[in-house]
Structures are given as C-alpha cells and as structure tokens.
Amino acid sequence: MNQKNIIIIFASVIFSFNSFEIDFGYQNPQGEYDKYNDPGYSIRATFSKPDDLFPYVKYDFSIQYLKFRNDYWTDYVQTQNFSIPIEYTHSEQSFGILAGPRLMSPTKRGAFRPYVGAKAGLFFFSETIKADFTNNDGSSIVECVFWQFLDSLDDQDDYECEPTSYSENLDLRTYFGMLLEIGANFNPSNDWGLDFGIQYNIIPTFRPEYEYEEQEYGDNGDLSIAINKLSKAINADYLTFYFGFNFNFSRGE
Numbered sequence: 001m002n003q004k005n006i007i008i009i010f011a012s013v014i015f016s017f018n019s020f021e022i023d024f025g026y027q028n029p030q031g032e033y034d035k036y037n038d039p040g041y042s043i044r045a046t047f048s049k050p051d052d053l054f055p056y057v058k059y060d061f062s063i064q065y066l067k068f069r070n071d072y073w074t075d076y077v078q079t080q081n082f083s084i085p086i087e088y089t090h091s092e093q094s095f096g097i098l099a100g101p102r103l104m105s106p107t108k109r110g111a112f113r114p115y116v117g118a119k120a121g122l123f124f125f126s127e128t129i130k131a132d133f134t135n136n137d138g139s140s141i142v143e144c145v146f147w148q149f150l151d152s153l154d155d156q157d158d159y160e161c162e163p164t165s166y167s168e169n170l171d172l173r174t175y176f177g178m179l180l181e182i183g184a185n186f187n188p189s190n191d192w193g194l195d196f197g198i199q200y201n202i203i204p205t206f207r208p209e210y211e212y213e214e215q216e217y218g219d220n221g222d223l224s225i226a227i228n229k230l231s232k233a234i235n236a237d238y239l240t241f242y243f244g245f246n247f248n249f250s251r252g253e
Helices: 003-015 141-151 222-233
Strands: 019-029 040-050 057-078 083-104 112-133 164-186 192-202 238-248
Touching: 019 057, 019 192, 040 238, 057 112, 083 164
Parallel strands: none
Antiparallel strands: 019 040, 019 238, 040 057, 057 083, 083 112, 112 164, 164 192, 192 238
16 A cells, blocks of 8 residues: 555545544653653644434544653864764654544533543654754755755756754654543634643553652642542543644534
C-alpha cells in the first residue's frame, strides 16, 4: 500500500466523524520518573461521532502531544579560518493515539453540555537531540533547503550549499495506556463552541520512582483538592488542563 492510498484511507476515516475539537493545555507530571518529568504544554485533536441508537454517547478518536522539555544551547567549533556555531536542541515529548467513548449530558437545552470520557491507546515517548550548524558562507539549514529547491526548478544547478544537521534518538518507549477526562462544551452556535476540561493520563507500566504528596490548598481550594485526590486515586501519571474549540460538521446533531 503506497503513501497516497494511506492518506486517502486516513482522510476518509477522519471525514466520517461529525465533530472536531482542537485543545491546548498545560500538562503536569504526578511523580518523579527517570525521564519525562518536566511540566509543559499539550496539544490534542479529537474527532467524534455520535452513536446511532444512543445520541448522547460519542465515539472519539484522539491524537495528543505532550511536551516535557526543550533545551537550547550553542557551542562553537574553531577551525583554521572560521568559528562555526552549532545549535543544539535537547527535547523530550510524547505522542499518543487513543480511541474510546464519551458520555455527554442528556439534555440539549442551553449552550453548556458537560461530559465524561475514557480512551485507550498507545503512548510514544521519545528523547531526542539535534545539532544544526551554519555553513561557512553564513547560510542556515533552512536557507540552503529553500534555495536548493528554487534552483531545482530550472535546468541548471548553479547553487551549491551543503546543509549539515544531525539528529539522534536518545530514548524511545511505547506504552499502552488510557486517559480519563471530565470536561464541557459551551456552544453559542450549532456550528462551533468552546471546549475545556481536565484529563488524566494513566500508563500502568510507567510508574514513577517517587509520587508527589497530596498538596495543601487551604480553605478556598476545595476544587483543587478534589482534582488532586482523584489523580491519586486512579494513579494518574500526567494531569492536563485544556481549553480549545469544537466544530460541528453536521448541523443536524
């Protein structure tokens, strides 16, 4: 099966869903791991389709990205005639593909519709380091690729540039896991609305070396205490707060 057929099949599956959500958030580890400990941003895209018999049950297909660390620094290599800067990027991230049901509020009166959901799938963790350095003429890697592309459009290859970069995976891990989510849609229109909530990522075989103690929030922290206690009760590995938008492809829903 070639790449074109894969894209066509993937697109047909995606467009069979009735709604789409794009969310941006903040993820926070719930313990100390050997890697992937840093809090960071999160991005997720979710495609949903309601059940034919039970319209308050939706089936979700979700893709999510968690960023843990992204460190940058520059070193210099001295040659006889030049000092070449080398830009390093050290990053840790996770990419997840999950699917599962979501139970919506049974009432459609008003714009506010809370939901709870559960999904299961695969989490791909990776640690990478990348090194880029400019050429002796001062051109960057992006400039080299751009000008070489333009030069390839004619019959003469008169632009010479040798972009140099190096990338290595320091760690690759794949885990089976699941997530639980508690959120809500706020839809002022039948075509679009807001989406927000809390997501717990649970990976049974990826346990922390040290679990954080329950935090004290004072008299005004009842909601924060409940969120923290639930995270401990279900052994969540990463807690994510998210906010974004939802779009309805079928006006009849």
